[in-house]
Amino acid sequence: MAIRQIRINDDPILKKTSRKVEVFDERLDILLDDMKDTLYKAEGCGLAAVQVGVLKRVVLVDVGDGLLELINPEIIEATGEQYEVEGCLSLPGKSGITKRPMCVKVKAQNREGRWCQYKGEGLKARAFCHEIDHLDGHLYTERLAPEEAINQIKLENDID
Ligand code: ZN
Numbered sequence: 001m002a003i004r005q006i007r008i009n010d011d012p013i014l015k016k017t018s019r020k021v022e023v024f025d026e027r028l029d030i031l032l033d034d035m036k037d038t039l040y041k042a043e044g045c046g047l048a049a050v051q052v053g054v055l056k057r058v059v060l061v062d063v064g065d066g067l068l069e070l071i072n073p074e075i076i077e078a079t080g081e082q083y084e085v086e087g088c089l090s091l092p093g094k095s096g097i098t099k100r101p102m103c104v105k106v107k108a109q110n111r112e113g114r115w116c117q118y119k120g121e122g123l124k125a126r127a128f129c130h131e132i133d134h135l136d137g138h139l140y141t142e143r144l145a146p147e148e149a150i151n152q153i154k155l156e157n158d159i160d
Contacts, residue, residue, distance in 0.1 A: 004038045004052035008090050015137040018048070018055045021071050024113040028058070032069050032111055035060050044089045046127040048134035051090050059131035063124045070118070073108035073132050083153050084126060086140045097150050098143040100126045 007013055021028065031054060039047040039060050049058040061068045080102030087095040104125045106118045120128045130140055 001033050001037050003041050004034050006038065006042060006047075006051050006089050007053055008092060011090070013050060013053055013055070014090055014134075014139065016050065016055055017137050018050050018057045018135040021056050021058060021109070024071075024109075024111060028056075028071070029111060031056070031058060032060070036067060042089050045123070046131040047089065048131050050134050050137075057135045059135065061120075061124070061127045061131055063127050065124075068118060069111055070106065070108035070128075070131070071110065071113075073106050073128070073135075075104050075128065075132060076107050076117075077103075077105035078125075078129075079103045082122065082126070083145050083149055084123075086126060086130060086143075088130070088140055091139065091141070094141075096141060097145045097153070098126070098140050099145045099149065100129050100143065104128050106132070 031049060035047050035049065035052060038052060045063045046059060046061045049056045057072045059070045059073060078101035082100055082102045083097050085095050086098045102125060103121045106128050107115055109115055
C-alpha cells in the first residue's frame, strides 16, 4: 500500500480518456489499494485512477457511508437536478457550483470483475458523476451552472 501523487491543475493527463479494464489481476488490486490510501490521506470523497496518473477506468467513491470501488463504471439512469458546490482534488483551493442530476444509477464491475449496480442521491450522485467524468477527461469546471441558476439559489437561501 502506498500514497500516490495526485496530478493537479494543468497536468495534461487530466484531459485524457481512460481505457477499459480488461484484466482483473494483482496489479489492479494494488492500484485500488493505493488509490484508497491516497483518497483517505487527501480527505476527498472520490478519486479516479487518472488523477494518480493511471489511464484506467477505475474510480473510488466514499461519501462517508463506505468505500465503493467502481471499475468500468457507466451511468445507466439519471433523474432530477441539483446545484451544489463542487471541488476536485486535482484543482486544489478551488470550487464552483455545478449542475448535476439528483439521482443516478450506475453499473460497474468490482475488483473480481463481477457487475454490480449502485444508486446515488444528492452528494453521492454528484460524486459518481464527477468521478466518471474524469474517465473521459472532463473536469467539474466544464459543468458549472449558469449565472442565473446560481443567483436563483442565493435568492432561495436568503429567503430561508
Ligand atoms: Zn475530481
